[in-house]
Amino acid sequence: MSEQISLQAEVPLELGGKRLDQILAQLFPDYSRSRIKTWILDDKVTIDGVILNIPREKLLGGEMVAIETEIEAPREYEAQHITLNIVYEDDHILVINKPADLVVHPGAGNPNGTVLNALLHHCPEIANVPRAGIVHRLDKDTTGLMVVAKTIQAQTHLVKNLQARDNFTREYEAICNGTMTAGGKIEKPIGRHSTKRTHMAVHEMGKPAVTHFRVAEKFRAHTRLRLRLETGRTHQIRVHMAYLNHPLIGDQLYGGRPRPPRNATPELFAQLRDFKRQALHAVRLRIAHPITGEMMSWEAPIPEDMVALTEALREDTKANPDYSL
Incomplete structure (x- = not known):
């Protein structure tokens, strides 16, 4: 084909x-x-x-x-009937809200059951577009918005904008360990970890990586953040936050083990114990439409697990007004 x-x-x-x-x-x-x-x-x-x-x-x-x-046509992958949460679609692009525990692209250990397989079923002609139109990825357990190109023309323009950091904005909501006092910019290159091949790390020989962040809400021993990617390196937010010694809650790869504060409420203790993925959600996507040039924007509701975690953190803070740890 x-x-x-x-x-x-x-x-x-x-x-x-x-x-x-x-x-x-x-x-x-x-x-x-x-x-x-x-x-x-x-x-x-x-x-x-x-x-x-x-x-x-x-x-x-x-x-x-x-x-x-x-x-x-690129390498053939199997089209599979996997439900996609499509928030927008036209003849050129579609935008999905990806759930947790869904890999974007087939790879070692995940030969199928991915977003790509689902796209081939939903839109068979997308098989003619490299990587089935996937322009940017989200990690398996990161939730939220992704744009997919349905034509080569749309993909070419989206990739150009993404690489030029022009008319392509991705914002995230995250909850990290530790109390951060102010926002800022992390500008540290990221490359493959020298000894752990499944890990990325801040590395002076890595590719340039820039993450902007601001504090959205502070708790006794955790912080809710809003972040904006200027670049899109593998695991970028997770690596940058770990570099600041504020790894994301639930991020077992980069040190986000449960850290309940002293006298934590039972609800918070349970939430932290049971939160098994990185607390990271692609909440807002803003792009120039690749064909019409129209600026378009979408927002994805915060997923239930992060809502419940945030509420438990708030209640714990109220229950400990002196913020003693």
Whole structure:
């Protein structure tokens, strides 16, 4: 299964003197530069009917350029009838509210039963889009909003905006261990942990990572936060909060073991003991629609387990007005 691509255009005179790959990227912005370069090298591009396979070749302007190719469907995964909580959908994108305990993409130990498998069942034509249109991921036990592209064009524009940190805003709600006094910005690179291969860590040789956070509510020994991602590294919020010695409640990978304060109410003690996932929820998503350019925004209600945990923290704080730990 593949998608046929047939594109034609006249090179504007004002683009004369530019390289072929640069011109094609401007003429056909629905496709990434890397994809266009591959088409050039694979003899899929003609200039005035003659194949030109040199990306750096400069054109004069006024030429007729044509691309005739096809996009092969990526590796086949099984379509599975898995219920998705879809909060928005049109011909180009869909936005879902992901529950806990649902992996986004198949991988080692999770060959199926993922968001990707569910997308293939809900929208079979999405099989022609790389990664079934998945633009950004949430960890298995992180809940909340994700946008998915239903077409290659939509995916290209969303990825460009995400990489450029332009018109793509992701906000999270989290509850961490320890009392934080003020918000701020964490700007520390993240890379694979040197010895624990399933862990990420702040590492000077890692990729740039920036997380903004503010205090939403303080409790005796915990803090509710609102966070905004400027970059999107694997486990970014979890790693950055652990780096500040404020790991997320329930995050067993990064040190978020239960830490009930002294004289904790029975309700709080039980909530902390039984909270088995990181207390992290993608609460708000704001993007420019990849086709229309319209700014769109969605919010996902805080999940019941985090609501119950927050209420137990509030009641515990009320029961201990002196904040003694």
